[in-house]
Amino acid sequence: MKLEILTKNENQEIQNGIISKIRDLINYKNLEPGDKLPSERMLSEKFEVSRTNVREAIQKLEFYGLLKSKPQSGTFIADIGQVAMNGMIEDILRLEDSDFKSLVETRILLELKTVRLAAQRRTEEDLIQMKEALDAYSVKVENGEDAMQEDLLFHLAIAKASGNSTMNTFMLIITPEIITKFEEHHVCDKGLAFMGIQEHQDIFDAIKNQNPQEAKAKMKVHFKALYQYCYNI
Amino acid sequence: MKLEILTKNENQEIQNGIISKIRDLINYKNLEPGDKLPSERMLSEKFEVSRTNVREAIQKLEFYGLLKSKPQSGTFIADIGQVAMNGMIEDILRLEDSDFKSLVETRILLELKTVRLAAQRRTEEDLIQMKEALDAYSVKVENGEDAMQEDLLFHLAIAKASGNSTMNTFMLIITPEIITKFEEHHVCDKGLAFMGIQEHQDIFDAIKNQNPQEAKAKMKVHFKALYQYCYNI
DNA sequence: CCAACGAAACTGGTTAACCAGATTGGTTTG
DNA sequence: CAAACCAATCTGGTTAACCAGTTTCGTTGG
Structure with missing residues (x-):
């Protein structure tokens, strides 16, 4: 043959x-x-x-x-x-491969929902895991190191806390692509990273206090730069 | 061995x-x-x-x-x-398997977005394909036949018209599961099917007229029964 | 005449052998 | 001494043979 x-x-x-x-x-x-x-x-x-x-x-x-x-x-x-x-x-x-804009658009959509659900449904165990991811991110940023991985792991922890297995799966599917595409497009920025600490903390607090509206609002703030970037490609 | x-x-x-x-x-x-x-x-x-x-x-x-x-x-x-x-x-x-509630919750989230995007981005070709799916659905319902497949194909046509390949993929992933779970839970209903014709027509018109707010509103109406069902499991 | 039985054929899953391009490390050559 | 070369080796991909349940259909016994 x-x-x-x-x-x-x-x-x-x-x-x-x-x-x-x-x-x-x-x-x-x-x-x-x-x-x-x-x-x-x-x-x-x-x-x-x-x-x-x-x-x-x-x-x-x-x-x-x-x-x-x-x-x-x-x-x-x-x-x-x-x-x-x-x-x-x-x-x-x-079906065609996902382009960067589609990925980011979908990520924003998913996360604005998962963060609300997480605020409603998070368990004590979820809080512990989110706190761990949050601290790991802070440490990296304060040491001046790149913290994109820790950033996204915090967001994945939120997805897990949402209690929606489908959205959790979808977040897992798009995250690695987001990481590689981010690195290609040089989206990450040291200045933004420091702001990110406070923004993450705000999101975490809103989830901890079981306040969905606040959680979504804080996530929107966190995505503001990304949102604009996405629609200006 | x-x-x-x-x-x-x-x-x-x-x-x-x-x-x-x-x-x-x-x-x-x-x-x-x-x-x-x-x-x-x-x-x-x-x-x-x-x-x-x-x-x-x-x-x-x-x-x-x-x-x-x-x-x-x-x-x-x-x-x-x-x-x-x-x-x-x-x-x-x-990661665990998707449960029915997660699937429906995710579907509603995705579709409320894809319908808005479709209203913004739909091409003439998209309109033709949506119209075909719409007509196929109407014919089935008026003949008193089960039209769940045609129903979902109309929704998939919207996802395609959204121009977001990631959301399109995700809709494709959850649709078969939705169909089988629907059949298990006997969600379909002949009375609702007749209402569905007008609701689909309204959604289609809003997309055709490139009115995202209207499109989302009509989709919400269409999902009303499903939404309540989902949160009463 | 029909139901119960059983062997042979057929099934998706698994394993091992094979393929050819990529890699590597030592040899040769300028 | 360095660069070019080449063959032995290693790689993921592919093929063919094999495994053991499942199905099928002809046979047999009541």
Whole structure:
């Protein structure tokens, strides 16, 4: 068999190709929710790709909740209906990578909500963890060191305290991208860092006092510079 | 070698075990951003697990942006710093599955934003696609059929029109879960579906007229029943 | 004639062998 | 002595063979 080394991009393209072929198969064979997909071996033969590629494509669709693999049994179509299946696959195929503006916009949206929820729902344990992150940030800044990591860990602690597992997951997904993009764009600034200590403290106090409005207001202040930067790209 | 069939849950546990061992290794060996991780073979031997398990764990950390694999070269630690790395891995290990309330809460938050952005940024092409989804929904409802899929596809069309790729992705992630959970909880209701036609039309008109405030207000109306349901679980 | 049984085929998951590009360290050459 | 080179080695990626439940369907016994 001919062998080639593919770049990540090319690999993604053939994966998307498999996904669209799976969609066509579902439509053509009129497979309904709960039905079994042809076996991985059969698909790899029919599509003329390796079984590994088929497995990766299936795993991607499984991640989005469209398929469900059962060991020693088969891969099954989720109970979301044919129309939704087609629409979702279409969207997944057209999905593009997140740009910086989208990331920041989403982060601000999420955090203005998580901070309110945290003020309502935080436990004593949450407070302890936020305080730890807060102190770690202060120490770094006062030593004149870069504290972006500690900064974001404080924000992640808030997300955890929000008690909303979905938003917590989403914050985890975007945080590393935010960090790397920040470093690329040189968003961090020593002067802002010192202001950040007080701003973090204000947010923490509002959460501790279980005051959602105050917490959101203080977070808005904290995001002011970032907000303007985001909309001036 | 001894072989056992593991449930998905057990499999996830050993994967989390590998992830925490990788974290320990990074700390113990004092690996810094950009450094190369030991090879997959070495890790599988040291941790006494299969190389496949190691690869899966690495892929998971790669999904969260903490590692980066380069073909024929090695796996490298992302440029996010040791502190952030530790905190993130800790959070990922403790991450729990999304509950229904979190999902709905997040959906409402996202959609109240995407609908505003869509009103600001929608293109003519976006309008056409939203109109298609809208009509498909109306037809189904007027025929007395279940139209939850068409309902959600209309909302996904709005997310696409928002021009924010991150929020679009997040909507795609939660939608299938929402559908299945809705069916479990029997949230859908024929009476509400007829009201939904007008509500969808109102949202569409506001987006078409590029009126963000109106769009958000109409979306809030549309979510009213869902909102109450969510907070009464 | 039908239900109960069982072996063979089929399933997704797992393992081990293999591929070719990247890396490395010692040798050679200017 | 330094730079260029080359082969041995190491890397993540890929393939094929294997594992053990699950399913299927023909057979058998009542």
